[in-house]
Amino acid sequence: MTNIFLYLQQKRTFRSSFWQKNLILNIVIGIFLLLMLTEILFIGLFLEQILIKTGNGVSPELILNKSLIYYFLIVFVMRFFIQDLPTMEVSPLLHLPLNKSRISLFLNYRSLLSFFNFLPFLLFLPFSIHYLPLHYPVMTTVSWFLAVFFIEMSSNFLLIRIKRKSTITPSVIFILIGIAAVLFLLEKYNLFSLSTITSWYFGHLLQQPLWVLLPVGTACFFFWENFSYTKKHLFLEDLTKKSKKAENLSSRFSSLENRGKIGALILDEVKLLLRNKRSKQMLTLALPIFLLYGLFFYPDPKNMGHPILLDFVGIFITGGFLITYGQYILAWESRHFDFILTSNIKTEEFFRAKYFLMTIPTLILFLVTIPYVYFGTRILFINFIFLIYNVGINAPLLLFMASFNRKRMELDRGQMMNYQGVGINNFLNVIPLLLVPVLIDLLLNLFFSPTVSLWIIFGFGILGIIFHRELIKMAAAFFKKNRYKIASGYRNT
Amino acid sequence: MINVTELKKNYSGRTVLNIPSIHIGKGESFGLVGNNGAGKTTFFRLILDLILADKGKVQSKGKDVAKSEGWKHYTGSYLDEGFLIDYLTPEEYFHFVGKLNGLSRGDVEHFLEGFKDFFHNEIFSKKKYIRELSKGNQKKVGIAAALMTEPEILILDEPFSNLDPSSQFQLKQILKNIQQNKQMTMLISSHDLNHVTEVCERIVVLHEGEIVHDLQTNENTLKELEAYFAVKGEKE
Numbered sequence: 001m002t003n004i005f006l007y008l009q010q011k012r013t014f015r016s017s018f019w020q021k022n023l024i025l026n027i028v029i030g031i032f033l034l035l036m037l038t039e040i041l042f043i044g045l046f047l048e049q050i051l052i053k054t055g056n057g058v059s060p061e062l063i064l065n066k067s068l069i070y071y072f073l074i075v076f077v078m079r080f081f082i083q084d085l086p087t088m089e090v091s092p093l094l095h096l097p098l099n100k101s102r103i104s105l106f107l108n109y110r111s112l113l114s115f116f117n118f119l120p121f122l123l124f125l126p127f128s129i130h131y132l133p134l135h136y137p138v139m140t141t142v143s144w145f146l147a148v149f150f151i152e153m154s155s156n157f158l159l160i161r162i163k164r165k166s167t168i169t170p171s172v173i174f175i176l177i178g179i180a181a182v183l184f185l186l187e188k189y190n191l192f193s194l195s196t197i198t199s200w201y202f203g204h205l206l207q208q209p210l211w212v213l214l215p216v217g218t219a220c221f222f223f224w225e226n227f228s229y230t231k232k233h234l235f236l237e238d239l240t241k242k243s244k245k246a247e248n249l250s251s252r253f254s255s256l257e258n259r260g261k262i263g264a265l266i267l268d269e270v271k272l273l274l275r276n277k278r279s280k281q282m283l284t285l286a287l288p289i290f291l292l293y294g295l296f297f298y299p300d301p302k303n304m305g306h307p308i309l310l311d312f313v314g315i316f317i318t319g320g321f322l323i324t325y326g327q328y329i330l331a332w333e334s335r336h337f338d339f340i341l342t343s344n345i346k347t348e349e350f351f352r353a354k355y356f357l358m359t360i361p362t363l364i365l366f367l368v369t370i371p372y373v374y375f376g377t378r379i380l381f382i383n384f385i386f387l388i389y390n391v392g393i394n395a396p397l398l399l400f401m402a403s404f405n406r407k408r409m410e411l412d413r414g415q416m417m418n419y420q421g422v423g424i425n426n427f428l429n430v431i432p433l434l435l436v437p438v439l440i441d442l443l444l445n446l447f448f449s450p451t452v453s454l455w456i457i458f459g460f461g462i463l464g465i466i467f468h469r470e471l472i473k474m475a476a477a478f479f480k481k482n483r484y485k486i487a488s489g490y491r492n493t
Numbered sequence: 494m495i496n497v498t499e500l501k502k503n504y505s506g507r508t509v510l511n512i513p514s515i516h517i518g519k520g521e522s523f524g525l526v527g528n529n530g531a532g533k534t535t536f537f538r539l540i541l542d543l544i545l546a547d548k549g550k551v552q553s554k555g556k557d558v559a560k561s562e563g564w565k566h567y568t569g570s571y572l573d574e575g576f577l578i579d580y581l582t583p584e585e586y587f588h589f590v591g592k593l594n595g596l597s598r599g600d601v602e603h604f605l606e607g608f609k610d611f612f613h614n615e616i617f618s619k620k621k622y623i624r625e626l627s628k629g630n631q632k633k634v635g636i637a638a639a640l641m642t643e644p645e646i647l648i649l650d651e652p653f654s655n656l657d658p659s660s661q662f663q664l665k666q667i668l669k670n671i672q673q674n675k676q677m678t679m680l681i682s683s684h685d686l687n688h689v690t691e692v693c694e695r696i697v698v699l700h701e702g703e704i705v706h707d708l709q710t711n712e713n714t715l716k717e718l719e720a721y722f723a724v725k726g727e728k729e
Binding site for chain 1: 642
């Protein structure tokens with residue numbers, strides 16, 4: 001019977017329109033994945049040397065034992081955001097003479113295919129084959145690796161159990177950030193270090209291999225828990241369970257409704273963003289990452305000497321929303337695009353609403369990033385220049401590029417690692433949005449001082465803002481030429 | 494009201510619609526029947542400028558629909574779920590459509606009052622998004638929204654399918670009223686010959702993209718149509 005499931009799964013994967021239509025995109029993603037895997041494997045192969053070099057005479061396994069807890073936690077958090085629940089089209093199977101426990105078993109086995117479960121093999125297997133046997137009996141080395149592996153298994157099954165019960169909400173993210181902050185402070189003031197947990201456990205394990213039974217038992221327990229839970233909940237109503245609670249936030253913006261058609265269109269889109277999983281994740285996950293970008297670069301004084309780098313950061317920070325949201329500016333509405341086309345909306349009005357939807361949040365985001373002035377007034381200046389550039393040039397540019405994006409976008413799945421509705425042009429978009437302004441600045445720097453160059457870029461932005469109506473009109477006219485192709489792309493399920 | 498000339502649409506080399514000429518007058522109730530793949534939805538999509546004709550044009554009030562957006566002011570339509578905004582509640586959707594057409598909140602509520610029976614208390618009582626409604630209820634929302642703006646042209650694709658029997662009956666009454674008032678030009682397609690002959694004065698039969706019958710409804714129309722499709726069924 002497992003064969004049947006495998007057969008269905010394989011058909012589902014290879015026949016999904018995603019595989020068939022996006023060959024180039026798949027190759028790009030494939031290359032990235034391969035690069036990442038080889039990098040990880042290299043880290044695994046050189047782990048021993050790395051640990052010896054950094055250890056100052058402390059033996060590598062002791063350092064590793066200490067740091068493993070951070071590895072487990074980081075992977076768990078990454079799983080939390082990236083790993084999807086193992087789903088199978090279960091509903092068409094329920095009425096067939098198939099054993100429920102079989103279906104449930106298969107569902108749980110499938111979760112093992114997650115990328116994270118293979119990481120220990122790349123990262124820690126070389127170490128435990130090459131280094132550990134020199135100092136410990138074979139039984140011990142085997143159980144050391146198994147312990148790492150089964151802790152990851154427990155993490156896998158614990159995670160999907162949590163995910164089955166709840167979804168990621170902003171409050172969960174804040175709680176996680178809170179916990180992380182507390183742990184960080186405890187470590188910083190030497191009150192308590194998480195590393196004692198794994199160094200204690202793996203220390204015992206290296207003396208007595210039987211300690212491996214602890215993670216094996218935990219993994220089995222979580223597996224069994226999952227298995228019985230899914231088995232119990234294999235009913236249609238559980239599978240299609242949706243939050244019954246209607247979202248309220250957007251109704252607070254109802255004053256927008258009195259601002260005519262464009263206000264109504266904006267309000268509708270705000271509802272779209274707040275009520276669909278994919279857009280919600282964009283707002284709660286992707287956006288903060290863009291905003292925090294500055295923290296990676298600004299603290300290092302070396303970076304402050306690189307004006308070009310600061311340009312990039314400036315575009316990213318002030319344009320985070322613009323880029324993540326604006327790339328799909330029409331595709332967000334792909335599921336009711338026929339409605340848009342036949343409704344009493346002029347294309348220009350529609351595009352103007354979109355323009356405001358991109359630029360108003362961008363302005364607000366700029367206000368949020370003003371505290372970066374802590375790292376110098378120059379930062380604020382650069383960010384302000386690129387705010388104007390983003391609003392004046394990039395926002396109308398995105399309205400133009402929207403006509404090239406003809407992929408229907410499903411909104412009920414998460415944003416992370418989700419390439420549904422993403423085309424190769426979404427990667428190419430980066431060139432005009434990010435590279436062009438930076439190149440312009442580079443070029444201007446040849447002739448003018450950095451400050452004057454930035455003011456010239458500011459000038460471009462201002463021109464874009466002054467002529468935004470004309471630019472929008474042109475984008476709308478370009479859209480009208482392509483509307484049939486776009487609409488038929490969006491109609492494709 | 495609607496004038497079609499030399500209209501042709503191909504998909505991957507196959508002609509799916511070929512209408513040399515047809516005229517639909519003001520206030521006419523026009524029924525489109527035909528088996529699956531006959532080109533009904535394609536025809537409606539061409540009228541609504543959702544797809545590009547390979548040849549010919551559709552004129553609405555004398556203006557090519559592909560070249561002006563004016564028809565959007567006086568045309569109400571519901572073809573499929575692509576016309577619904579599924580993350581809105583039905584109320585929000587009606588108010589949104591109302592707003593786009595310049596109706597006040599009061600206008601919308603007044604209109605919906607008249608649809609109370611049609612909705613059977615199922616649409617508004619619970620705070621549900623449109624995506625959580627059943628297919629039949631979704632269709633009711635779509636049809637009502639198309640009617641709400643009191644358009645001069647109404648286009649509905651398969652309005653009766655997925656509806657429960659009482660809703661079908663009520664919808665038939667609504668459409669009949671429209672037909673008798675002669676204010677609205679109504680284009681509907683249907684697989685149900687009974688319904689369509691009751692509601693429409695004129696029935697056009699499409700087969701593989703071509704018009705094979707164009708009848709004014711009388712007491713024999715239903716029998717004629719039944720005979721036609723019975724023979725078609727045997728042949729195929």
